Amino acid sequence: MAREVRERLEGRDRQEGKAQRIPYLSPTERVKRLGPEREALYQKNTTPLSSSFVRLCIMRAELVDGPVNPTREPVKDSPTLTGEIKGLARYLGADLVGVSRLQESYLYLENDLPHTHVISLGLPMEHGIMKTAPSRKSYTEFWRAYNDLAEMVVHLAAHIRGMGYSARAHHVRAGDLLLIPCAVDAGLGELSKMGLLITKKYGPRIRLGAVSTDLPLEVDRPVDLGIQDFCEKCSKCARHCPTGAIPEKKTWVRSVRKWQVDGERCVETFSKSFGCGMCIRHCPWNKPDTLLHRISREAAVRSTTARSLLTKADDWLYGK
Template sequence: MKAKFVDTGARRYVVGNVTQFDQKNEMFCRPFWDEEMLDLGKKFYMTEVPPKDKPGYRLKDQAVVNAAWHLENTFAQGVAGGRMGMYAWEWDKIFEYPLVPPGLKIDIDDPIEVTKDIKKTATFFGASLVGICKLDRSWVYSSAFPLRDLKSVPNALPDGYKYVIAIAVEMDYKAIGCSSTSPASAATGLGYSKMAFIAGLTAHYIRGLGYRAIACGNDTACSIPIAIDAGLGELARNGLLITPDYGPRVRLAKVITDLPLVPDRPIEFGVWNFCLKCEKCAVNCPSQSIAYGEPTDKANNRSNREGVLRWPINAEKCLMFWAANGTDCANCIRTCPFNKPAGRLHDFVRWAIRNTPRLNTLFLWADDLFGYGKQMKADGFWTE
């Protein structure tokens, strides 16, 4: 089944009536209120996982995971609802000094120049990819559910926020290659900490220009449709964004702003057609949470929404595996043929997937033949 039309960005996947998603239904929130998920919550959030005498599960493996998450967990909490620290909406109540004299703003004679400056600044702060789109409020959560308070709070963005800066942060190829052991979790945690750092600083740069900005991680709005609208990549079977340069091996943050910017165009480079042939992520998913076969617009539980054509992930089964594994998992990133380090051969294959989709079966066969996506040894993280 073909998706509709590239220029409409994430709306190319919309085939029904799409309403705003309530963050309370997101899988990291449900264990706190959904009766069917309470036991899972106890296991995932409240059970200490002792180290094991096994590569990837030792104390030092756990310590590097915890260290990698430190900035996100302590100064942003984007996974837990955000709206504090680097992701604070009312940042001026935290930092009691004026960034610019009241009323002072840069003149926006040339939004193209300002857009270039924003991309330069975000890249300078560490972003791997930066794209701009107009804010589609369908992707903003109807309500937020910060895990600090465990209650829904209004999430209406103030008027005037019209643009979003989508930011992708590359995760370490070799560490993700160790999934589903701790080095992959460390790569994920580091991605989240970098998101908070980069998005938070980029938002503060905009405030210094006299405009408003809200930095967000997973909180406030769905990151994947925004990244698609901003031209960073395409939606894939594994439920993730696939980018041309890093495949799904990225984490996503965003900055919502009233600074006038020039949007990028959405892109298409053959991911949808490739996913129709390839099921490597589904085959290698330890909890069988990824759908085989054709895409659908039907939800499989309340953590998906209806009306969007895609392969819905079963986030309940996914989180159950994480709880049982004692650390999270990135097999659906590790095994994806789009997850490759930079290099001429891989650039050529990416070009060929975009331009000769009839050869997709051959590329898939070659991916298996060369052993891409196989799990790397967790001890290699410390020695290579």
């Protein structure tokens, strides 16, 4: 969650027509900006297990980059190479993998990367645990997923450097990239009203990591899951957000029309109540992978009428 909160906070600083690249502040620095009282609450809510996941992520910040093998493996052909790299990411544990071209606007202000592509990795959080959000369990689950992703991207980047190509890992505690736009471009899912990525299989119950590289890979296409239309009809996350951080209407942000979540309001609740996650918990796309929900998702992707019916059915079955 910290990654998304950071992105939301940074989104607040952006204005249309202004700098396309934005300053980087770590989640810890962001929380410090809330003052000592809030910071103490944030620390208090950290369970021993989630603390160890956070510490492991911090340790992996040292491992995101390294020397590149001077003997470069020749690339056979780009589609085969892309398939192998995606297969390796899945072998390491990623559930969703996609490739996009690196855009300068996805870099933080002071950072520069000599890379051309981004490999985005997604890992779901347990549905049963996220139903309890906000709780110590759900907070630990956020960090369990982030920690697993940190390990995967560090491994994948090291493997690519071993092939003789530059590569850098990006995870929640060490990243130069905005992960959500990269994942959208790589076809992992769509941006939603709550400001998070919604994937077809897991909805918003997903965490992200990435590897940037100069390996010549095949890029994926963004997907249209009908989320923009679904979110227009739904607003459940906005109704359940305890601070009103999620807006009903879209605004222009960096020349893109989107729902702009108020990151400062969100982080305030986030720091006091186990990472909050009420928006994820109540989203109609956050359902277990049963036959009924698979059929519902297919219908929602294909038909605007189905989207209208499903938002009403979700209210009726699971409450408004």
